[in-house]
Amino acid sequence: MRLRILSLPAILALTAAVALAQGFGGSDVPAAPPIGSKMPGLKLSTLAGDSTVLSSYTGKNGLLVVFVSVQCPVSNAYNERMEALAQEWQARGFGFVGVNANRTETPEAVVTHAHEHNLTFTILKDNNNVLADALGASFTPETYLFDASGILRYHGRIDDSKDPSGISKRDLHDAFEALAGGKPVAVAETKAFGCTIKRVPRS
Numbered sequence: 001m002r003l004r005i006l007s008l009p010a011i012l013a014l015t016a017a018v019a020l021a022q023g024f025g026g027s028d029v030p031a032a033p034p035i036g037s038k039m040p041g042l043k044l045s046t047l048a049g050d051s052t053v054l055s056s057y058t059g060k061n062g063l064l065v066v067f068v069s070v071q072c073p074v075s076n077a078y079n080e081r082m083e084a085l086a087q088e089w090q091a092r093g094f095g096f097v098g099v100n101a102n103r104t105e106t107p108e109a110v111v112t113h114a115h116e117h118n119l120t121f122t123i124l125k126d127n128n129n130v131l132a133d134a135l136g137a138s139f140t141p142e143t144y145l146f147d148a149s150g151i152l153r154y155h156g157r158i159d160d161s162k163d164p165s166g167i168s169k170r171d172l173h174d175a176f177e178a179l180a181g182g183k184p185v186a187v188a189e190t191k192a193f194g195c196t197i198k199r200v201p202r203s
Helices: 008-022 073-077 079-090 107-116 127-135 171-180
Strands: 043-046 051-053 062-067 094-100 122-125 142-147 152-156
Touching: 043 127, 062 079, 062 171, 073 079, 079 094, 079 171, 094 171, 107 122, 142 171, 152 171
Parallel strands: 062 094, 094 122
Antiparallel strands: 043 051, 043 122, 062 142, 142 152
């Protein structure tokens, strides 16, 4: 069998295609902070345009931050699940905040989308994707669970299937349960999946 030798341009094109297919943002996406890191104290915007910080939304047991999108089909497949998680865990002492970091989605579009899909949890706008960069967020949806002291205890996916009928692992739910019970999170990091965050281009 003859081996096919690829030219350098072909190799570079193939590498770029693989990175795009995997949803990696390349060098534009900083590495996520390790488990045990402190919550970033960066300024975000409410959908009304007011300045705010994540820590102000922390409940007595902690805070969940989930990156969301208006247009992403994967994020939209999780709308009902995200709302159900928000209802359950806000009642159990956790804050629950959605963050839209897509430069292509306006605050007005986010408000309309939340209304149409009955999303009642707070959604903030991450202008210039400063929080997404600080957390190394790549996808919608991608989650970060902080304890009551603002320490990162879980980072990754909500569960293991876009299709609710195919779920076999509820990683985020398990992390919530551990924190609520004062226990360590057994699986503190999982691989998030979804649509890549549409970042502001860097010069």
